[in-house]
Amino acid sequence: MPVPTKSISEFAAQGYTIARGLFNLDEVETFREHFFAINAEQRAIRERDAATDSTVAPDDPLARYPRVMQPHRFDETSLQWMIDSRLNQWMTGILGREPYAVQTMFYFKPPGARGQALHQDQFYLRVDPGTCVAAWMAVDRCDEENGCLRIVPGTHDIPVLCTVDADTGVSFTDVTVELPPGYDPIPLVMDPGDVLFFNGQLVHGSYPNSSADRFRCALIGHYIVGEAEAVAQWYHPVLRMDGSQVDFGVSEHGGPCGVWVDQDGEPVAVLEGIDNRYMG
């Protein structure tokens, strides 16, 4: 089925759009079981090697359920999801050309887990020229109680903002961005198999999972818009949507970043700051 014209214009106007039910419930359940099996395997290895992450307290739910980072580099199921023809068709439709694939992540977000402070993906990926795009697939139902993703409308075409310290009581990452009055995160309620596509400038993040017993699992891919020539080192190798590797430049972090200024009574983000912070 072609990508609906409404979704293409929504992405152009707002920097995000949701493809409802892009993956079916059986497929999503298979991914869920698969990543819980990877979690069990990785935990057994950590316990065998007495390897602990010093940045996460032992009683933090994320100590037991850390994100699985870049699984497509060791796991065929993750690779096949990252380059799935439905994701390719949607991104080619909304971007106007085929993207390159650079990252996969699986978030478990167990009950009680912290969220991820508001940020822009382009802060990390540094795609040049252009920006990145994320495909964020709900694996569980995601709502306000279990810490669904939140996006900030109106930020999809602003520069990469300078970062400030985040509240690590509610976020497992320690940098965030400041927003002027009128720019408020809105929750995106999603069902298993729904895929949110959003661009690398759009400010987004999530609050803690405040439910008693509901995980909020999500499978996430990051992609590069087709005219790009460089991306930060962590995202190499860069893959075409047929899985083959493509030569790509390495972009640097730091340099100018956006700060909010008043222009005729309206907040506007301009590149007048310098930010040398970066977390992998």
Ligand SMILES: O=C(O)CCC(=O)C(=O)O
């Ligand atoms: O799923 C979340 O809570 C945050 C994910 C996110 O911000 C990202 O993938 O960039």
